[in-house]
Amino acid sequence: MELATKTKIVDDLMSAGIKKGDTLLAHTSLSKLGFVPGAAQTVIASLLEVVGPGGTLMMPTYSGELSDPAEWRHPPIPESWVQPIIDETPPYDPRLTPTRRMGVVAELFRHYPGVIRSPHPQSSFAAIGPNAEGLVSQHPLNYRFGPESPLGKLKDVGGKILLLGAPLNTCSFLYLTQLYMENNVEIIRKSPIRKDGKSVWVEYKDVVYSNKWFEEAINYLLKIKVAERTKIGSADSYILPARETIDAVLIWRRQTGV
Numbered sequence: 001m002e003l004a005t006k007t008k009i010v011d012d013l014m015s016a017g018i019k020k021g022d023t024l025l026a027h028t029s030l031s032k033l034g035f036v037p038g039a040a041q042t043v044i045a046s047l048l049e050v051v052g053p054g055g056t057l058m059m060p061t062y063s064g065e066l067s068d069p070a071e072w073r074h075p076p077i078p079e080s081w082v083q084p085i086i087d088e089t090p091p092y093d094p095r096l097t098p099t100r101r102m103g104v105v106a107e108l109f110r111h112y113p114g115v116i117r118s119p120h121p122q123s124s125f126a127a128i129g130p131n132a133e134g135l136v137s138q139h140p141l142n143y144r145f146g147p148e149s150p151l152g153k154l155k156d157v158g159g160k161i162l163l164l165g166a167p168l169n170t171c172s173f174l175y176l177t178q179l180y181m182e183n184n185v186e187i188i189r190k191s192p193i194r195k196d197g198k199s200v201w202v203e204y205k206d207v208v209y210s211n212k213w214f215e216e217a218i219n220y221l222l223k224i225k226v227a228e229r230t231k232i233g234s235a236d237s238y239i240l241p242a243r244e245t246i247d248a249v250l251i252w253r254r255q256t257g258v
Contacts, residue, residue, distance in 0.1 A: 001034045004036045006037075006042045006046050009232060009233055012230070012231065013046065017230075018050045018051065018160070019050070019051075020051065020054060021052060021054045024056070024057055024160050025059070025161045025242075028059070029103060029164065029235065032164075032234060033233040040108040043105050048128070055130075056129030056159075057109075058125055058132070058135055059125065061099045061102060061109070061124045061125060063124065064101065066097065091121070091193050091199040092120075092124075094117040114128045115128045116128070118135075118139035119138075122189070124136075125151075131157055135157075142206070143207065145178065145179065147179060154242050160240065160242060161238075161240040161242060168215040169214045171214050174214050175211075176246060184207040184208070186206075186207055217253075221240060221245060227239065
């Protein structure tokens with residue numbers, strides 16, 4: 001483990017090609033960076049310094065527990081618990097609903113001054129910067145990782161994705177390719193939201209997603225020099241350009257049948 005100060009993290013991010021004005025989707029793993037004085041606060045401050053006031057920083061702030069408890073598998077729950085959980089779960093609130101299994105950096109980021117969070121009850125994103133409102137203020141219930149989601153909008157503005165020590169299978173941007181694929185399996189999901197002052201469970205359309213092929217896809221992107229591997233502090237990290245990534249991965253998935 002090495003000492004990963006703010007100065008070190010900023011220098012490493014800049015050397016890796018993150019620059020002023022970038023629109024950046026960051027997945028982070030604080031523990032992989034090394035010893036970070038200031039912990040999550042330092043990581044966020046470093047990212048914001050590098051993209052600058054003209055840049056935009058976005059992070060996933062998912063709340064996976066706001067889903068049908070009958071479908072939970074990690075872990076499953078007793079059938080007798082399902083209805084009480086549905087009855088007692090608070091509806092999604094962008095200000096109050098905590099993230100789940102997203103790490104301390106994303107959890108702190110959603111509280112950060114000036115950050116706005118998208119309205120999707122299960123798969124929200126939070127952002128700050130000039131492009132934040134355009135990225136996350138609208139997030140359709142249907143097809144939560146589709147072209148009209150924050151991921152699709154990140155592609156439209158030519159953003160970048162940074163895996164800052166995060167495992168390759170957490171690269172949520174790759175979910176965007178699913179809506180462009182043929183023969184999707186359509187499903188119905190449900191989550192609690194606040195409507196007319198009351199908590200209601202709403203149903204919405206989606207498709208089946210898998211992240212089992214993400215590592216293979218990113219290794220392919222490295223091979224064709226679309227993605228870059230770098231080191232930020234102690235963390236093995238990856239940078240992917242949004243538009244080029246989608247185009248290359250769609251070709252690769254159709255060729256390989258993944």
